[in-house]
Amino acid sequence: xxxxxxxxxxxxxxxxxxAEVPSHRLLVRAGYVRRVAPGIYTWLPLGVRVLExxxxxxxxxxxxxxxxxxxxxxxxxxxxxxxxGRWTEYGDNLFRLKDRxxxxxxxxxxxxxxxxTLVKGEYSSYKDxxxxxxxxxxxxxxxxxxxxxxxRGREFVMKDSYSFDLDDEGLRVSYAKHRDAYIRTxxxxxxxxxxxxxxxxxxxxxxxxxxxAVSPTGEDTFVSCTSCDYAANTEAVQVGAAAAQDPADHPAxxxxxxxxxxxxxxxxxxxxxxxxxxxxxxxxxxxVVKLRHPDGRIEPxxxxxxxxxxxxxxxxxxxxxxxxxxxxxxxxxASTPALVKGYIGPQVxxxxxxxxxxxxxxxPGSAWVTGANEPGKHAVNVVSGRDFTPVGTVPAAEVRDGDxxxxxxxxxxxxxxxxxxxxxxxxxxxxDAFSLDVLGREGKPVRVTxxxxxxxxxxxxxxxAEQAHDDKGLVWPxxxxxxxxxxxxxxxxxxxxxxxxxxxxxxxRGLEVLLDDRGGSxxxxxxxxxxxxxxxxxxxxxxxxxxxxxLRDRAAGTSRTLPxxxxxxxVLAEVRG
RNA sequence: CGGGGCGUAGCGUAGUGGCUAGCGCGCCUGCUUUGGGAGCAGGAGACCGCGGGUUCGAGUCCCGCCGCCCCGACCA
Numbered sequence: 001x002x003x004x005x006x007x008x009x010x011x012x013x014x015x016x017x018x019a020e021v022p023s024h025r026l027l028v029r030a031g032y033v034r035r036v037a038p039g040i041y042t043w044l045p046l047g048v049r050v051l052e053x054x055x056x057x058x059x060x061x062x063x064x065x066x067x068x069x070x071x072x073x074x075x076x077x078x079x080x081x082x083x084x085g086r087w088t089e090y091g092d093n094l095f096r097l098k099d100r101x102x103x104x105x106x107x108x109x110x111x112x113x114x115x116x117t118l119v120k121g122e123y124s125s126y127k128d129x130x131x132x133x134x135x136x137x138x139x140x141x142x143x144x145x146x147x148x149x150x151x152r153g154r155e156f157v158m159k160d161s162y163s164f165d166l167d168d169e170g171l172r173v174s175y176a177k178h179r180d181a182y183i184r185t186x187x188x189x190x191x192x193x194x195x196x197x198x199x200x201x202x203x204x205x206x207x208x209x210x211x212x213a214v215s216p217t218g219e220d221t222f223v224s225c226t227s228c229d230y231a232a233n234t235e236a237v238q239v240g241a242a243a244a245q246d247p248a249d250h251p252a253x254x255x256x257x258x259x260x261x262x263x264x265x266x267x268x269x270x271x272x273x274x275x276x277x278x279x280x281x282x283x284x285x286x287x288v289v290k291l292r293h294p295d296g297r298i299e300p301x302x303x304x305x306x307x308x309x310x311x312x313x314x315x316x317x318x319x320x321x322x323x324x325x326x327x328x329x330x331x332x333x334a335s336t337p338a339l340v341k342g343y344i345g346p347q348v349x350x351x352x353x354x355x356x357x358x359x360x361x362x363x364p365g366s367a368w369v370t371g372a373n374e375p376g377k378h379a380v381n382v383v384s385g386r387d388f389t390p391v392g393t394v395p396a397a398e399v400r401d402g403d404x405x406x407x408x409x410x411x412x413x414x415x416x417x418x419x420x421x422x423x424x425x426x427x428x429x430x431x432d433a434f435s436l437d438v439l440g441r442e443g444k445p446v447r448v449t450x451x452x453x454x455x456x457x458x459x460x461x462x463x464x465a466e467q468a469h470d471d472k473g474l475v476w477p478x479x480x481x482x483x484x485x486x487x488x489x490x491x492x493x494x495x496x497x498x499x500x501x502x503x504x505x506x507x508x509r510g511l512e513v514l515l516d517d518r519g520g521s522x523x524x525x526x527x528x529x530x531x532x533x534x535x536x537x538x539x540x541x542x543x544x545x546x547x548x549x550x551l552r553d554r555a556a557g558t559s560r561t562l563p564x565x566x567x568x569x570x571v572l573a574e575v576r577g
Numbered sequence: 578c579g580g581g582g583c584g585u586a587g588c589g590u591a592g593u594g595g596c597u598a599g600c601g602c603g604c605c606u607g608c609u610u611u612g613g614g615a616g617c618a619g620g621a622g623a624c625c626g627c628g629g630g631u632u633c634g635a636g637u638c639c640c641g642c643c644g645c646c647c648c649g650a651c652c653a
Contacts (some may be wrong), residue, residue, distance in 0.1 A: 010587080011614095012588055012589085012603085013589085013602055013603080014588065014589045015582085016588075017589070017590090017646085018645065019646090020646080024590095038644095038646090086653080090653085093651085112653080141652080143652065144578080145650090145652090147646090147647080219652090399616085424653080489621095491612065492611060492612075493611090493612095519613085520614095521614075522611060522613060522614095523612080523614045523615075525612090525613085526612075526613050526616085527613070540613090541611095541612060543612090574636085
């Protein structure tokens, strides 16, 4: 039994000055964590309990789906990471250190290399597969900017698992099992989350989904359909496009003098003055960037998006991956006379041998107002497929609330989320790097394929806190509450030690109990109980004179009184649902 | 790395160049109090981030450094 009189806990009456987001504020105020360095936190007794309870749910679901737990060191030699290329690829985000002999070590940011070499060392037959191994481990990433308390730390607890399969079909099965296990896990943790399609990344073609806890403090932006179950990271979303139009429906292209109109807003105003009533959505904004391809080649690229939308560089980059997007600078304009800054139009790009891609919103046959490739001049009725022909399409425009869902056409909505899980069909990147083969049925070596799956355990604690709090404090879901019940003894009414007896009996019946036996003023006890956030609070106080106690529901904010002798049964019923 | 803000006791904070750096919370002692962060009395606790400078005098002004928080860049 935890007793408030001796529990290592100091709650704060005021918000810590350096905490802004609710989870950070409340976890510090309620005495769950303390900061040691940026992105590095100490877990105090109540915090450890929540962390352990989250980890317990994660382990149970991993075990249920057939995973086997192992534990790697966090301190790792350079060798394996050198072999995979990540010793350098990981850049400044990797904590590197040396031992006394000058040997290079690192603090593991993730363990693909270690799991791959472990399996390679132990297994060598197709009969051994599939296998799923996992660990719950402390990871280290020297983030450029840790933020929001434990939400984005440099040291954090993560469950990472890896599946090893003989072929792509096996990988799909392992992936599906993880997906189910994650759904069960996050359901049990009482989280409001979405599974969103993620960018497949440089590996190409690999399925990847993120589990996002819906929260305004989240760092990821995602869209979800208001009527079907489509959801995607904004970078990965494919917005439904309108139907193609007939170029013949539009009048001939016409060039107009539009002096001093380098921006969409100035252009629209100028055209209105000339009697052309076109809104920004009818203009074509042509943004120039440079692409750097993996082979080092750099090429200019012009991307056309409707003028009422910003270009989403992250989305563009995700869709031109593995090429990188670089800004097109003044010097680049100087060396490319075909591109007139502020007045770029696609009409001349083919002749200038500059690649032109359009966002799918720029449908074939549609007419636009766009630059005439001369300072101070724009052209109207510039028709796609007649006056210019894009090389192809690339999703690059910012996605907006209400854009059509690619699956059902209903409106999409935009929300933010905290990435609490990521499942990824990794493929053979690491098994190739480490030549992980097993002997197949035919006696020939088969290259193993991998999946990689993560759950941010410590981040989940913060994400739950983000979702489960009110103005009084935390409101833990039962599955992760530091204890099952918080027994509060207030005032001098309990001369018989009733609170103590009830707490003991609850513990004997298998519950974890926190007893506030401090005997201070009732206000303090009540405020602390609300701040700590245990979902069930049993108050033993003045109603005891009538043989009654009070059972409170922290989440609902309700309470009911009941006879003392029914207290234990009522709490048990409450906790065990 | 760019932009912004801030460093005063465990926490939150006040402090025109001029008394011994103030207040609230928390902490300690005693008495009172006990259903919504109690009252009274007494106490402990500060290298005012660090270094240099200006000045008769610096928490306060100047220069440099360090650290922290927020926004952005970054984040298999």
